[in-house]
Amino acid sequence: MRWKSRSRLQPYLLLAPYLLGVSVLVFAPMLLTVVLSFTDYDIFNPPQWIGLDNYAQFFQDTRFQLALLNSLWFVLGTVAFRGIGALSLALALNRTGRAITLARATIYLPSIIPEVAYALIWLLILNPAYGPLNLALRTLGLPTFPWLQTELTARISVVVMAGFELGEGFVVMLAALQMIPHEVLEAAALDGASRVQRLRTILLPLLVPSLLLLAFRDTALSFQDSFVPALITTETGPYYATYFLPHHILSQAIGLFRYGYGAAMTVVMYVVGALLIGLQYRVLRRGNAADEI
Amino acid sequence: MKSNPTVLAPGYRFKAWLTAKRMIGRLLASLALGAVLFVFAFPLLWMCSYSLRSTDLPSPIQFELFVLPLAWDNYARVLNTLPLTRYLWNSVLVVGAAVPLTLIAASWAGLALTQVSARVRVALLLMSIALLLVPAPALWLPRFILYTRLGWINTLFALIAPALMGSSPFYVIMFYIAFARVPIDLIESAQLEGANLLQVWSRVALPLARPTLVAVAVLSFVFYWSNFIDPFLYLRSEANFTLPVGIQTLQAVMRSNWPLLMAAAVMMAAPVLVVFLLAQRLFLQGEITLARWLR
Numbered sequence: 004m005r006w007k008s009r010s011r012l013q014p015y016l017l018l019a020p021y022l023l024g025v026s027v028l029v030f031a032p033m034l035l036t037v038v039l040s041f042t043d044y045d046i047f048n049p050p051q052w053i054g055l056d057n058y059a060q061f062f063q064d065t066r067f068q069l070a071l072l073n074s075l076w077f078v079l080g081t082v083a084f085r086g087i088g089a090l091s092l093a094l095a096l097n098r099t100g101r102a103i104t105l106a107r108a109t110i111y112l113p114s115i116i117p118e119v120a121y122a123l124i125w126l127l128i129l130n131p132a133y134g135p136l137n138l139a140l141r142t143l144g145l146p147t148f149p150w151l152q153t154e155l156t157a158r159i160s161v162v163v164m165a166g167f168e169l170g171e172g173f174v175v176m177l178a179a180l181q182m183i184p185h186e187v188l189e190a191a192a193l194d195g196a197s198r199v200q201r202l203r204t205i206l207l208p209l210l211v212p213s214l215l216l217l218a219f220r221d222t223a224l225s226f227q228d229s230f231v232p233a234l235i236t237t238e239t240g241p242y243y244a245t246y247f248l249p250h251h252i253l254s255q256a257i258g259l260f261r262y263g264y265g266a267a268m269t270v271v272m273y274v275v276g277a278l279l280i281g282l283q284y285r286v287l288r289r290g291n292a293a294d295e296i
Numbered sequence: 297m298k299s300n301p302t303v304l305a306p307g308y309r310f311k312a313w314l315t316a317k318r319m320i321g322r323l324l325a326s327l328a329l330g331a332v333l334f335v336f337a338f339p340l341l342w343m344c345s346y347s348l349r350s351t352d353l354p355s356p357i358q359f360e361l362f363v364l365p366l367a368w369d370n371y372a373r374v375l376n377t378l379p380l381t382r383y384l385w386n387s388v389l390v391v392g393a394a395v396p397l398t399l400i401a402a403s404w405a406g407l408a409l410t411q412v413s414a415r416v417r418v419a420l421l422l423m424s425i426a427l428l429l430v431p432a433p434a435l436w437l438p439r440f441i442l443y444t445r446l447g448w449i450n451t452l453f454a455l456i457a458p459a460l461m462g463s464s465p466f467y468v469i470m471f472y473i474a475f476a477r478v479p480i481d482l483i484e485s486a487q488l489e490g491a492n493l494l495q496v497w498s499r500v501a502l503p504l505a506r507p508t509l510v511a512v513a514v515l516s517f518v519f520y521w522s523n524f525i526d527p528f529l530y531l532r533s534e535a536n537f538t539l540p541v542g543i544q545t546l547q548a549v550m551r552s553n554w555p556l557l558m559a560a561a562v563m564m565a566a567p568v569l570v571v572f573l574l575a576q577r578l579f580l581q582g583e584i585t586l587a588r589w590l591r
Contacts, residue, residue, distance in 0.1 A: 013493035014408035021405035024461020032438030107580050109333045115572045117522035119540040120561035124339045133355035142359050226431040249433040256437050265437050272434050
């Protein structure tokens with residue numbers, strides 16, 4: 004009897020650090036964010052309940068609107084870039100051989116470099132005067148650009164920078180491709196299906212679950228992935244062209260002691276993330292259904 | 297798609313033309329692949345090459361990968377010009393505390409999940425999966441308030457704290473999957489011999505889950521070593537800085553001294569790259585990647 008009762012309690016003792024940690028570091032902060040979003044809070048004095056005032060503020064805060072819009076195109080841009088890139092590279096490298104192994108490792112490289120080092124390298128690569136990109140373009144007699152100094156090119160730069168970090172999605176797609184039985188593709192080839200037809204009617208529908216997983220996770224990650232590259236390379240400029248939601252939250256809350264307002268914007272981030280994930284789910288599901296007909 | 301010999305019989309020339317065409321196609325495909333790989337390798341390549349460029353040289357006016365002689369002393373100089381050893385020490389402290397804590401907390405929770413009732417297990421696994429979709433920036437602000445209240449701002453505790461929950465719910469799931477494969481007889485017989493669950497963990501379960509142990513160790517090492525956001529948000533004084541924030545500070549101080557900045561970047565990236573090369577097979581086989589990606 005003693006052994007029984009002890010053994011029933013024991014798993015919960017081993018679970019305690021995890022459950023306690025998750026409660027204190029994830030659930031409590033999320034709850035705190037929602038509560039504080041209805042208050043005026045400067046961290047020194049107790050929060051004051053102000054109802055929906057923080058949310059009403061969104062309509063006047065043009066910088067918030069800009070940051071939200073920027074975050075939206077960044078998410079859509081990087082999710083699309085990484086999804087298409089990971090899929091096409093996985094299709095191209097779904098073979099065996101020593102060169103292929105090397106190629107796969109190379110594709111992973113940008114994803115493994117620490118993000119500060121990665122951003123610093125890009126800052127050098129995109130330098131208008133002596134960055135290798137403009138030097139190479141000049142050598143080839145092509146026009147050069149001040150990449151990080153004009154709005155459009157700065158925006159493209161941060162998306163491309165984040166887009167090349169697709170190593171993980173690439174391996175996920177590769178694994179998904181290898182799980183598709185060979186017989187299915189061979190049967191289609193025997194039936195006279197062309198390469199493009201096989202890709203459209205067989206491979207893509209079978210890959211939809213993996214693509215969905217990829218898109219969901221990249222959406223959640225991209226709020227974070229927008230922060231560091233823009234901070235280091237464009238310094239959120241020019242003229243706030245690469246100023247994203249996390250930048251605005253931190254500058255309002257930690258910079259100006261407007262923690263309640265920061266919390267309300269964080270709630271917006273939850274909602275936007277959830278909406279984007281829902282949207283991707285619907286789009287990819289519908290595409291899949293249309294192909295099956 | 298095999299060619300029909302009766303149709304193509306007249307003349308080997310046509311066959312030769314076909315093979316030539318195929319060879320050209322293969323060559324073009326290899327070239328295209330080579331170009332793509334060059335683009336992916338380029339940031340790393342340029343970081344290494346620029347870190348060896350002499351600081352006496354003027355900025356380049358044309359594309360050149362290496363300029364001889366290579367300035368190896370850039371590395372010695374960057375070590376002397378800033379408190380890099382201090383940052384390095386802080387980084388080592390954080391990694392040294394966070395990685396073992398992560399392994400313990402995540403593997404405890406993973407083993408416990410195999411021992412609780414099915415209903416509790418499903419609930420906790422679903423919760424862990426849902427947690428993976430919470431965007432990290434959504435926790436920056438409330439954690440900042442929390443750490444301020446706890447007095448952890450400007451201490452390394454703030455950086456190590458997530459290790460107490462196993463760093464990521466996905467590591468817990470990884471350990472759960474590994475332990476679920478351990479034959480139940482082994483665990484039960486150890487328990488009948490009087491071993492408690494902690495002894496089962498250390499003597500039976502962990503030795504059988506070594507690949508997962510290595511994978512989680514590699515992943516959490518890479519995460520804590522590269523982590524920029526947490527020190528950026530929660531540390532104040534330079535004495536506590538870890539390498540990533542230290543190097544960002546360095547960039548603000550010596551804006552245009554790119555060779556030294558790149559040398560510092562190489563030094564920060566090197567341990568991660570070495571681990572990547574050693575564990576390359578793990579990364580490219582998918583399991584570890586999936587885990588890193590779902591962090």
